[in-house]
Amino acid sequence: MKINYYEILGVERSASEQEIRNRFRQLARENHPDRVKGTDKSEAERKFQTLTEAVNVLTNPARRKQHDAELSVGISRGTADLTQVAKVYLSKGVKAFKEGDIRAAYENFDMAVKHNPNDAKAFHYLALAANRIPAYARQAVQAIETAVQREPVNATYLKDAGLICKRAGLVAKAERYLNEALKWDPTNIEIQSALADLRQGKGAAASKKG
Secondary structure, eight states, X not given: OOOOHHHHHTOOTTOOHHHHHHHHHHHHXXXXXXGOOGGGHHHHHHHHHHHHHHHHHHTSXXXXXXXXXXXXXXXXXXXXXXXXHHHHHHHHHHHXXXXXXXXXXXXXXXXXXXXXXXXXXXXXXXXXXXXXXXXXXHHHHHHHHHXXXXXXXXXXXXXXXXXXXXXXXXXXXXXXXHHHHHHHOTTOHHHHHHHHHHHHHHHHHHHHHO
């Protein structure tokens, strides 16, 4: 299947040059090879090279026009295939996650949501993987909040949103998500315990101020 540079960057085909550059800068910061050590570095370098190639094509009017034409040839088939491709990435991600290869799991879940941005389950898994990578707290919060947006009454997603936000230091958000989760699953011990810990922490902080 023809590579789609819009999907690589996660932008719409109607995106302006400035939007494309801004998105590239964001992804470049998150995926720069210098942030990765060990055996993952070569994979990070490959991904960074693909991002660079994408921005170079899409910010060059002539090359972007050619890329659009190439995509349009197979657009009906390609659109139909996206969901299936996303499922493959999701399946590979789940396997890697269960095997403890969190970095590989994250990469696969990331590709899954790029191919099917409406899949709440993929965003949930992406958040769980990101939450296991020390430098990815912000990505974890973004992913779990997207999962909740897709399925706002899913108690598991709401619970994990609360736990992830709590870990990221976003106390108000954490409490809001956990309260909402409790509304849909009032007997869940884990939610009750997390809320109690959160409120105890807030009480201790208030006592210190006092």
